[in-house]
Amino acid sequence: MHPPLDRPHPDCENEVDALRQCHATTSKVKFWACNEIKYAMDQCLKIEKQRMLTEMNKDFEEKRQREEDAFRDAVGQELTFDEYLKQDKEYLNAEKAAQDRRKANPDLFTRKANGS
Numbered sequence: 001m002h003p004p005l006d007r008p009h010p011d012c013e014n015e016v017d018a019l020r021q022c023h024a025t026t027s028k029v030k031f032w033a034c035n036e037i038k039y040a041m042d043q044c045l046k047i048e049k050q051r052m053l054t055e056m057n058k059d060f061e062e063k064r065q066r067e068e069d070a071f072r073d074a075v076g077q078e079l080t081f082d083e084y085l086k087q088d089k090e091y092l093n094a095e096k097a098a099q100d101r102r103k104a105n106p107d108l109f110t111r112k113a114n115g116s
């Protein structure tokens with residue numbers, strides 16, 4: 001299955017045209033006749049998608065920081081969520097209690113691969 005071919009695929013025009021040509025000239029009974037062309041097109045589309053994702057996410061960290069700053073300004077918070085958790089007494093007490101439970105009953109929190 002491939003994505004819709006009606007939108008532009010600038011990197012894969014030749015492969016898309018070849019597949020369309022194969023579908024137009026080959027009998028529908030021979031459904032395997034265009035497999036090699038389709039495989040080449042799928043590989044090209046995969047490379048195109050990876051290139052597009054890399055291009056879209058090249059400044060992801062900068063965008064995320066701007067969004068986080070805008071959120072803090074809108075809410076009036078000066079702390080990040082992680083900083084808030086480090087200062088939250090209730091969260092810290094619950095985390096310590098969970099660690100104590102893990103230490104007291106280590107068998108409950110480990111997997112044993114002995115077949116039983």
